Amino acid sequence: MSQETEDLMENGIPVSMYSQFIRNIERRGSIVDTFFKEGAPTDNRDIRVAKEVMESQDTAILTLGKLNKDSQANNNAVADIAAEVIRQVAQAKQNATIIHDTEIPEEYIPTDIIEGETAVGVIHKDYSDIIKE
DSSP states (O other): OOHHHHHOEETTEEHHHHHHHHHHHHHHHHHHHHHTBTBSOOSHHHHHHHHHHHHHHHHHHHHHHHHHHHHHHHHHHHHHHHHHHHHHHHHHHHHOOOOOOOOOOGGGSOSOOOTTTTOOSOOOOOHHHHHHO
């Protein structure tokens, strides 16, 4: 699995680990079902193992619930931050000063302009034309 896929998160767990986490919960359920297939176990060893498996499953389910809650809180926080950024950008655009007067003040217009200095386009001159000037 690529690093990019490993970094994807599902409920706060990398995706590759999340599917394993869910499979383990299902396996624990199968183990518990096996122990109780013919009623409650009577052997002390079976009772102890069943109890440990059920406690482990309970812990895993509670952990998953907490991760889901934390993941939702993180998603909400990200959404709040994004909304605030968008609001601030919109506010900045509303408050932006727009200058409509594009007239250049007289003191900024040069008076010693050389011919061709402000020309637009290409002027074709050869050496002899330049020497004549």
